Amino acid sequence: MAAGRLQGSARRLGWLAGLILPLALALGWEMAVALKWADGRLLPTPSRIYATLAGLAASGELLDHVLATLQRVGLGFVFGVAAGTVLGAVSGYWTAVRRLIDPTLQALRNIPSIAWVPMFILWFGIFETSKIILIAVGVFFPIYLALSGAILGVDRKLVEVGRIFGFSHREMITRILLPATLPAYVIALRSGLGLGWMFVVAAEFMGAEQGLGFLLVDGQQTGRPAVILASIVSFACLGKLTDWLLAAVSVRFLRWQDSFKPAE
Amino acid sequence: MLRIANVRKRYPNGLLALAGLDLTVAPGEILAIVGGSGCGKSTLLRLVSGLDRPTAGSVDLDGTPIVGPRAEIGMVFQEPRLMPWLTIDDNVAFGIRHLPAGERRQRVAEALSRVGLASHAGHWPRELSGGQAQRAALARALVGRPQVLLLDEPFSALDALTRQDLQDHLLDLWAYDRPTMILVTHDIEEALVLADRIVVMQPDPGRIRVSVSPPLARPRDRLDPEFLDWKYKLLAELDHASRKPTGDETFPAAAI
Ligand SMILES: Nc1ncnc2c1ncn2[C@@H]1O[C@H](COP(=O)(O)OP(=O)(O)OP(=O)(O)O)[C@@H](O)[C@H]1O
Ligand SMILES: [Mg+2]
Numbered sequence: 001m002a003a004g005r006l007q008g009s010a011r012r013l014g015w016l017a018g019l020i021l022p023l024a025l026a027l028g029w030e031m032a033v034a035l036k037w038a039d040g041r042l043l044p045t046p047s048r049i050y051a052t053l054a055g056l057a058a059s060g061e062l063l064d065h066v067l068a069t070l071q072r073v074g075l076g077f078v079f080g081v082a083a084g085t086v087l088g089a090v091s092g093y094w095t096a097v098r099r100l101i102d103p104t105l106q107a108l109r110n111i112p113s114i115a116w117v118p119m120f121i122l123w124f125g126i127f128e129t130s131k132i133i134l135i136a137v138g139v140f141f142p143i144y145l146a147l148s149g150a151i152l153g154v155d156r157k158l159v160e161v162g163r164i165f166g167f168s169h170r171e172m173i174t175r176i177l178l179p180a181t182l183p184a185y186v187i188a189l190r191s192g193l194g195l196g197w198m199f200v201v202a203a204e205f206m207g208a209e210q211g212l213g214f215l216l217v218d219g220q221q222t223g224r225p226a227v228i229l230a231s232i233v234s235f236a237c238l239g240k241l242t243d244w245l246l247a248a249v250s251v252r253f254l255r256w257q258d259s260f261k262p263a264e
Numbered sequence: 265m266l267r268i269a270n271v272r273k274r275y276p277n278g279l280l281a282l283a284g285l286d287l288t289v290a291p292g293e294i295l296a297i298v299g300g301s302g303c304g305k306s307t308l309l310r311l312v313s314g315l316d317r318p319t320a321g322s323v324d325l326d327g328t329p330i331v332g333p334r335a336e337i338g339m340v341f342q343e344p345r346l347m348p349w350l351t352i353d354d355n356v357a358f359g360i361r362h363l364p365a366g367e368r369r370q371r372v373a374e375a376l377s378r379v380g381l382a383s384h385a386g387h388w389p390r391e392l393s394g395g396q397a398q399r400a401a402l403a404r405a406l407v408g409r410p411q412v413l414l415l416d417e418p419f420s421a422l423d424a425l426t427r428q429d430l431q432d433h434l435l436d437l438w439a440y441d442r443p444t445m446i447l448v449t450h451d452i453e454e455a456l457v458l459a460d461r462i463v464v465m466q467p468d469p470g471r472i473r474v475s476v477s478p479p480l481a482r483p484r485d486r487l488d489p490e491f492l493d494w495k496y497k498l499l500a501e502l503d504h505a506s507r508k509p510t511g512d513e514t515f516p517a518a519a520i
Contacts, residue, residue: 160315161345163333165359165408175358179349256349258390 044226049233052226066234068210069200072128073242076135076203077196081189083136084143089173091144092151102148109141114202121206131203138199139192146188150181183257186250190243197239212238265291266312266412266444271321273307273470281307283469284321292442296449296459298498300506304470305448306342309414312446313339325412338410340418342448344397346389352376352400353385359408375403378433380426394421402430406437415447419454431457435483452498456491457484462498466505473505 026046033040040048056062087105091098116134124130154177162176178185204213212231219227266289273282281304289295297305310316311323314333323330325337338359346355356372363371376382379399389397398421405413419427431454438445449455455462456478466473478494485491 157341157343157345158347161341161347161358163315164313164337164339165361166333166335171361176347179347182349256388256390258348258388 042225044229048226049229052224052230053233056227056230062234065210065212065215065231066238068208068214069204069212070238072131072135072203072211073193073196073200076132076199077139077193079132080136080139080192080196081143084140084188084192085147085185088144088147089151089178092148093169093173093177098148105141105144109145113138113199117202117206126207131200131206131208134203135196135199138195142191142195143185143188146184146191147181150184151177154180183254183259186246186254189250190246193242193246194239197235197242201235265289265327266323266325266446268308268312268323269321271308271311271318271323273304273311273316274319280469282311282318283471285471287463287472287475289444289446291444292438293461294438294445294447294459296447296455296462297465298449298452298455298462298502299465299470299473300467300502303465303467303505305465306416307470309339309416309446309448312412313337313414315339335408336411337414338405338408338412338443339414340402340405340416342416342420344389344394344401346392346397346400346404348389351386351388352381352392355389355400356404356407359404371407372403375407376400378406378437379403379430395423395426398422399426399430409441410443412444413446415445417448417450420450427451427454434458452495452502453486456480456494456498457486464498464501464505474501 029038029043030045030047032038033045044052053062056065087101091102091105113134116137117130120130120134124133158176158180159172162172167175200211201213201216204211205217208214212234215231215234216228219225219231268285268287268289271282271285272280274280285308287295297308299305307316311318312330314330314337317331325334330337346352347358350358353369353372353376356375357368360368360371373382373385376385379402381396381399381403384392384396384400389400392400398418402415402418405415419430422430434445435458437443445458447455447458461475461477463475464473465471476494476498480488480491480494
């Protein structure tokens with residue numbers, strides 16, 4: 001009985017285990033500086049970072065930066081996902097289309113996306129458009145690759161059921177191929193989102209008046225490491241939060257999966 | 265009228281699965297196909313369903329060649345092949361997706377209760393037993409009331425009692441719409457209960473050994489001496505079919 005209750009609460013609180021490591025590190029550093037074992041000037045203590053964050057939050061600045069960055073990531077993600085989904089589905093389904101576009105896309109994929117920055121600035125200007133396109137490009141490739149590959153791996157036996165019922169191409173894609181590839185798709189969405197967060201920093205490095213990436217540059221130029229770290233911590237928290245949201249939403253759609261569940 | 269004329273099927277790996285097969289099935293006829301494992305029964309159903317094309321020869325339904333799947337031909341595969349991401353009722357609704365939602369719901373509920381799965385409507389396929397999944401697949405094929413129904417060992421995973429239930433259900437259904445049915449089975453008794461005609465196939469390469477139409481009155485009684493007589497004859501025939509892969513003159517098919 002007691003063991004059962006213990007096990008139940010262990011499962012409920014299981015996610016807290018992930019906090020042990022960062023908290024221990026933060027506490028260790030705080031103590032090291034407090035005991036004068038280390039110098040906290042170039043690597044400010046967690047309490048300093050927290051104070052900086054609190055200051056930024058109080059003045060409303062932090063929220064502005066966060067919203068600006070979130071908006072860029074959000075828009076870039078939506079466009080990247082849309083393009084990756086359509087092209088991935090089409091090239092997975094039609095061999096002719098795959099032969100036509102896949103080699104080109106595979107070649108483009110190997111260009112470090114940062115290399116596009118000068119071109120995008122020339123084409124789309126230095127403001128929002130070029131930033132969002134850069135992020136969308138980063139998000140696009142994992143989605144495209146995962147989806148077109150996963151469609152080729154769908155069980156022929158399920159596809160034949162669709163054929164027996166006279167499915168049109170569209171029905172085949174939306175009713176069988178996309179649902180069957182959903183688990184792979186969700187993983188691709190999450191890695192695409194991760195790349196979106198990476199690319200927003202690059203985008204905001206190329207000149208922005210607002211955003212967490214701007215905060216990074218600003219902290220460096222004004223010699224305030226606490227500001228740089230405050231921005232990094234915000235990136236980590238937001239990245240984790242959005243990934244968690246995506247995972248939480250997708251669980252709903254993957255309840256049907258009959259997959260391996262590791263022991264507690 | 266379903267006409268299978270001189271059909272050969274050679275798979276890309278060179279294996280000759282069917283060697284010149286002729287078969288005509290009248291509208292509303294129930295035809296059973298029996299034969300050992302690997303003699304080409306599933307291959308034949310795939311050709312009739314339009315999923316595969318014959319290497320030579322032709323299959324046509326009412327005079328039009330079957331070159332691809334058609335709405336009036338339904339199929340129950342040897343495996344359940346349920347969509348794992350759809351609940352059981354949505355899986356069954358697959359076959360009647362063009363109907364208005366209200367009628368669809370009603371027909372799905374009806375079909376599920378006929379196969380004894382009404383209480384499992386909202387379950388996921390992974391939550392079903394093998395026999396339940398097979399029954400769900402049967403409901404999915406029946407719910408659209410196809411004109412031709414191809415059944416590949418639809419009851420193989422069921423216990424004897426459920427199997428008899430579903431055989432009766434299939435006959436009820438047949439009495440209602442009179443679809444043409446081709447039923448592949450390993451169970452001679454099942455073939456004798458259901459079919460107007462029974463085709464025994466033999467392997468290497470797949471072909472028809474013998475075709476019989478037992479003149480048994482319906483409904484058929486599994487314990488009737490005449491029924492049992494046919495059962496033994498067919499068992500012997502199956503035995504010869506699988507033991508003499510090249511055909512055997514000492515056991516002419518005409519013995520029946
Ligand atoms: N896709 C394929 N490619 C190559 N050979 C195949 C293929 N499908 C089936 N075969 C071969 O064709 C032969 C007939 O197969 P089929 O599935 O029609 O047999 P079956 O009579 O349905 O057997 P069972 O009773 O075991 O289901 C077998 O020898 C099999 O190995
Ligand atoms: Mg078979």
